[in-house]
Amino acid sequence: MQSIIDRFISYVTVDTQSDASSSTTPSTQKQWDLAHKLVAELKAIGMQDVSIDEHAYIMATLPSNVSHDVPTIGFVAHFDTSPDFSGTNVKPQIVQNYDGKDILLNAEQNIVLSPDYFEDLLLYKGQTLITTDGTTLLGADDKAGITEIVSAMEYLINHPEIKHGTIRVGFTPDEEIGRGAHKFDVEKFGAQWAYTMDGSQIGELEYENFNAAGAVITVKGRSVHPGYAKGKMVNSMRITSELINKLPSKEVPERTEGREGFFHLTDIQGSIEETRAQFIIRDHDREAFENRKELLKKIVNDLNQQYNGAVTLEIKDQYFNMREKVEPVFHIVEIAEQAMKSLGITPIIKPIRGGTDGSQLSFMGLPCPNIFAGGHNFHGKYEYVPVESMQKATEVIVKIAELTASKYKQ
Numbered sequence: 001m002q003s004i005i006d007r008f009i010s011y012v013t014v015d016t017q018s019d020a021s022s023s024t025t026p027s028t029q030k031q032w033d034l035a036h037k038l039v040a041e042l043k044a045i046g047m048q049d050v051s052i053d054e055h056a057y058i059m060a061t062l063p064s065n066v067s068h069d070v071p072t073i074g075f076v077a078h079f080d081t082s083p084d085f086s087g088t089n090v091k092p093q094i095v096q097n098y099d100g101k102d103i104l105l106n107a108e109q110n111i112v113l114s115p116d117y118f119e120d121l122l123l124y125k126g127q128t129l130i131t132t133d134g135t136t137l138l139g140a141d142d143k144a145g146i147t148e149i150v151s152a153m154e155y156l157i158n159h160p161e162i163k164h165g166t167i168r169v170g171f172t173p174d175e176e177i178g179r180g181a182h183k184f185d186v187e188k189f190g191a192q193w194a195y196t197m198d199g200s201q202i203g204e205l206e207y208e209n210f211n212a213a214g215a216v217i218t219v220k221g222r223s224v225h226p227g228y229a230k231g232k233m234v235n236s237m238r239i240t241s242e243l244i245n246k247l248p249s250k251e252v253p254e255r256t257e258g259r260e261g262f263f264h265l266t267d268i269q270g271s272i273e274e275t276r277a278q279f280i281i282r283d284h285d286r287e288a289f290e291n292r293k294e295l296l297k298k299i300v301n302d303l304n305q306q307y308n309g310a311v312t313l314e315i316k317d318q319y320f321n322m323r324e325k326v327e328p329v330f331h332i333v334e335i336a337e338q339a340m341k342s343l344g345i346t347p348i349i350k351p352i353r354g355g356t357d358g359s360q361l362s363f364m365g366l367p368c369p370n371i372f373a374g375g376h377n378f379h380g381k382y383e384y385v386p387v388e389s390m391q392k393a394t395e396v397i398v399k400i401a402e403l404t405a406s407k408y409k410q
């Protein structure tokens with residue numbers, strides 16, 4: 001396991017935070033630092049056809065070592081980290097033989113990782129955890145996935161007795177700001193299907209995700225001296241509040257779970273003259289998703305009749321539920337499930353309450369379920385990853401490659 005620890009730490013200590021306000025790809029120059037490191041490492045372990053394009057998308061090949069035809073499969077992860085919390089100067093801490101008690105992340109600031117709040121910690125008693133120092137995120141999302149893919153490829157190269165077909169690996173920038181698959185060259189990648197190593201808890205296997213859209217609502221008002229405002233003033237903030245109150249109050253992230261969808265107000269800036277509100281719209285069911293967009297349009301239309309066209313609405317679809325693209329080739333999920341079971345891992349098959357590169361890649365012609373990478377509490381100072389989970393994820397990749405080759409043997 002030490003090689004996994006060393007590799008993971010070498011990745012997370014490189015700052016790769018992405019930036020949604022940037023128009024470049026990658027969105028931050030510092031993502032190139034890890035990208036170039038990964039290219040060199042892939043070459044060093046013996047991968048073939050290692051390439052990096054002008055947008056920092058990395059691809060490499062492990063050639064087949066069998067004589068029969070086997071579909072080319074892929075494994076994908078992203079190397080950027082979330083802009084939600086600092087990724088600068090990450091200082092990982094290693095907790096050996098975790099005892100199930102509170103973990104003091106930062107004595108100076110009294111930051112504690114506690115199973116009283118994060119109950120999943122108790123699943124990993126006796127294991128080795130890697131945590132933050134309480135001042136940054138860790139970056140297991142998704143540098144754990146990269147660690148696992150590189151480690152699995154190295155293992156297969158060093159153990160040619162394990163038979164496999166051609167394997168492609170791909171590492172992407174900017175997944176955390178929703179652009180990870182935007183410039184991914186599916187044709188160049190050349191796989192018939194792939195797996196993103198971007199899930200959380202050990203055992204997770206996901207082939208459903210939200211349908212997603214973003215909405216921007218702009219409300220125009222009219223400012224008049226409040227002492228003489230009757231019949232003249234139009235307060236854009238009050239109209240926006242009225243709109244928000246017309247949405248289902250229980251269909252918000254903090255009150256939903258499982259396959260339940262929601263409207264989520266993510267930002268609002270306003271004055272009497274103009275208010276701008278941003279929403280995200282999510283639902284696993286495509287019909288319900290379309291109904292949500294129609295409801296928002298109806299509310300806006302009703303308000304425009306009342307307020308003389310003061311409200312404008314822009315809705316843009318972001319990604320769709322990969323289930324409709326994965327179900328026709330469901331054997332790719334079954335192979336992953338079989339791989340986990342053969343390694344003593346209980347598969348946890350559940351919908352993602354979010355999206356991954358895989359959701360976009362699936363609609364680009366590369367069916368792409370999501371597999372656990374092992375981390376918990378992403379995007380914040382309480383993030384941690386059990387080393388044993390990363391080891392198991394590495395073994396799952398190896399087993400998927402082996403099972404795929406065996407399945408297609410004449």
